[in-house]
Amino acid sequence: MEAMFPIGKDKVMGENPKKPGAPHNVRLYSIASTRYGDSFDGKTASLCVRRAVYYDPETGKEDSSKNGVCSNYLCNSKPGDKIQLTGPSGKVMLLPEDDPNATHIMIATGTGVAPFRAYLRRMFMESVPKRFGGLAWLFLGVANADNLLYDDEFSNYIREYPNQFRYDKALSREHKNTKGGKMYVQDKIEEYSDEVFKLLDGGAHIYFCGLKGMMPGIQETLKRVAEQRGEDWDEKLKQLKKNKQWHVEVY
Numbered sequence: 001m002e003a004m005f006p007i008g009k010d011k012v013m014g015e016n017p018k019k020p021g022a023p024h025n026v027r028l029y030s031i032a033s034t035r036y037g038d039s040f041d042g043k044t045a046s047l048c049v050r051r052a053v054y055y056d057p058e059t060g061k062e063d064s065s066k067n068g069v070c071s072n073y074l075c076n077s078k079p080g081d082k083i084q085l086t087g088p089s090g091k092v093m094l095l096p097e098d099d100p101n102a103t104h105i106m107i108a109t110g111t112g113v114a115p116f117r118a119y120l121r122r123m124f125m126e127s128v129p130k131r132f133g134g135l136a137w138l139f140l141g142v143a144n145a146d147n148l149l150y151d152d153e154f155s156n157y158i159r160e161y162p163n164q165f166r167y168d169k170a171l172s173r174e175h176k177n178t179k180g181g182k183m184y185v186q187d188k189i190e191e192y193s194d195e196v197f198k199l200l201d202g203g204a205h206i207y208f209c210g211l212k213g214m215m216p217g218i219q220e221t222l223k224r225v226a227e228q229r230g231e232d233w234d235e236k237l238k239q240l241k242k243n244k245q246w247h248v249e250v251y
């Protein structure tokens with residue numbers, strides 16, 4: 001569920017400074033909607049774009065030279081602007097379409113929630129022939145409650161599908177983990193590790209999307225939990241990959 005955006009060829013924003021006359025390099029974004037789009041008419045695609053602002057540590061002033069090219073282009077675009085795009089690319093994040101009752105454990109940090117927002121719309125909002133009958137469990141890590149994305153949609157699913165949707169948030173700058181450190185998604189996984197391991201043993205698919213930096217911490221946590229359970233994590237991971245239960249898209 002990715003799209004590529006070779007951004008427009010207009011002289012102001014779209015020209016690659018390193019290759020005069022050529023457009024910018026391709027950027028990959030996860031799409032936060034399904035093929036039906038947010039209006040269910042198949043005419044829109046949603047992205048979850050984060051625009052970062054940098055401040056010079058010495059002067060304290062905004063340093064626009066570090067602005068992200070594509071994020072700013074997208075965030076500054078107006079209704080009606082033309083954007084060149086291609087995709088989708090990549091198959092790691094596809095849903096297991098053969099089993100509408102599969103369990104999906106989704107681990108996201110920040111804008112990594114994008115594909116999961118799309119999955120959950122497909123599962124709970126769209127009228128599709130193979131209605132989702134399984135369990136979807138989202139672990140979402142953000143800095144604080146103000147940074148929660150699509151929280152209203154997710155909270156609705158909890159109300160409407162309490163037996164099929166679980167939603168656990170790790171608010172790193174508001175909550176502490178059991179060791180007094182920041183509460184990260186891996187700490188939430190650890191809290192529910194018994195259930196997570198049981199679900200994986202039962203064939204659940206586990207998806208990761210977001211910061212590349214989250215994977216080492218998550219792997220360490222899963223390894224530690226496996227050892228406590230007397231299991232060999234490396235072997236288990238090999239099996240999960242072999243069974244196509246393990247899906248990772250980090251950046």
Ligand code: A2P
Nearest residue numbers: 109110111141142143172173184185213214217
């Ligand atoms: P924090 O920034 O408080 O350290 P971002 O907004 O940068 O995409 O980050 C999303 C969330 O992921 C934030 O809560 C951030 O915490 C958290 N995060 C940062 N580094 C890691 C990591 N190594 N493992 C797990 N979560 C992380």
